[in-house]
Amino acid sequence: MPTFYGKEIESRLMLGTAQYPSPAILADAFRQSAAGIATVSVRREAGSDKAGQAFWELIKELDVALLPNTAGCHSVREAVTTAHMARELFDTPWIKLEVIGHADTLQPDVFGLVEAARILSEDGFQVFPYCTEDLVLCDKLLDAGCQVLMPWGAPIGTGLGLNNVYGLRSLRAHFPDVPLVVDAGLGVPSQAAQAIEMGYDSVLLNTAVAKAGDPVAMAKGFAMAVEAGALAYQADPMEPRDMAAPSTPVLGKAFLE
């Protein structure tokens, strides 16, 4: 099971907490997903006097590790301020760092991300950066102090799955000892299974479950998918090959041309 900043988590699934039909359905979805980590958005709900408290209390009752995020932050400064707010509210050094670079695609601002990651790491935060699958960027994030990488599968909310399988594989190969999480862009369980089969430690999703017609059933589907993916990865899958290889002897039959 994955270990993030020294803390072992008993699940390969992380779930976001936004956009569910109700907090009760959110809680049911979490139970079915067996997710080990819940991400929580701080910025818009915070308001004055901890106005989001009632909802956060419901999240705390889920009894999973909390990973507050800086969703909706468009600058380094905003992200750093929000991270501090999150640390105070949730009493954790963990922060999922999002610095949005494009309002429309919600694509990360990779330059701001590295800067914010450095500032926060130096300040004692344990940063989970939402990044692209760019190898050089990921290298710089590690230099900045990150010990986890969270490359996107596809842009947030698209459900397109793993857009650049080559890039994601390459990251896994280059950073064999860094916990890697596919964050964002997953739509259906098979895509989560694919990421875990490739050796990714975990996947993070929100919309795919929250906006499904039946979020609770979809959560269960994802739980089973990450389990299937992990079994496959540990089982050392066969190598794909170009030619068919019959699994029964062909003696006595004509060879296929």
Add this chain to the structure above:
Amino acid sequence: MSQTVTILGGGVVGLTVAAELSGRGCDVTVIDPNGKPGPHGCSWWAGGMLAADCEGEVAEELVVRLGREAANWWQAQGAELTYKGSVVVALGRDRQELDRFARRTENHTLLDQTALEALEPQLADRFARALHMQAEAHLNPRVTLRALRKRLKADGVTFVKEGQAAGQVIDCRGLAAMDDLSELRGVKGEMVILRAPDVELARPVRLLHPRFPLYIVPRGDGVFMLGATQLESGERTRATVRSVMELLNAAYALHPAFGEAELLEIGVDARPAFPDNLPRITGKNGKIYVNGLFRHGYLLAPAMARMVGQLVLDGKTPEVWHEDRS
């Protein structure tokens, strides 16, 4: 001898329960320290759409089923209703959202451009497809609440700002009952009221949006209500620039003539909700609490009032009954 009932709170729930019980012969007093309906209560800021079918996209079956009682009840109370259904559209790259919405809701017809033009001529050159939720209606919440209160007063319901509660107490105070109902929380909503004389819409239009449902409700005389955000926050003040911008952007995307609209009001309040976002009739220490109508005040209040009437007068346990022994 008629039964004596004291209702705490004079918002949409309080007045609806008052109407139901006084209609069934109870001696009703409504206590509300704020007096008449106004900006202090969240039903003042509501959209007033009786849109049971649309809400079925996200809300549970209970909301849709109970919500379908609403239009007849309001009509019977003399409220002015517009029965023109509502229209659902999606912008550009969100087009497939319309198919998803259609899959998850009932009682709609798919409109092509020609059919849309017949219903809402000003939308037809901007949207090639739309859904018509033909069974839905809408009302003007402020006009409706004021008229209902006036009529109840004429019918002998007593309205006071303070006083001793007598008889069966029915607490309809919304978020103000949070101290008594531990699971109640506020869900912040922001809305805008505009005057756009160049825009003509005959019915509410819902614009599908990946983050929250946006709707525009015509209020007559070129006035439109534009709502609403939905944030997990109990805050009842402080409309943010981001929220208002998103609302205005959506209106502008729906019709560019909204760009010239006059901003009349920016409203903000929090809706009372339980963790399942479903309404409850709670029994606690002999009191009855009607609460948690969330974003469905005008839609669900009539069914809640009916159930309170059946509970108080016929001893029938409501399907949304919760016994609180804490």
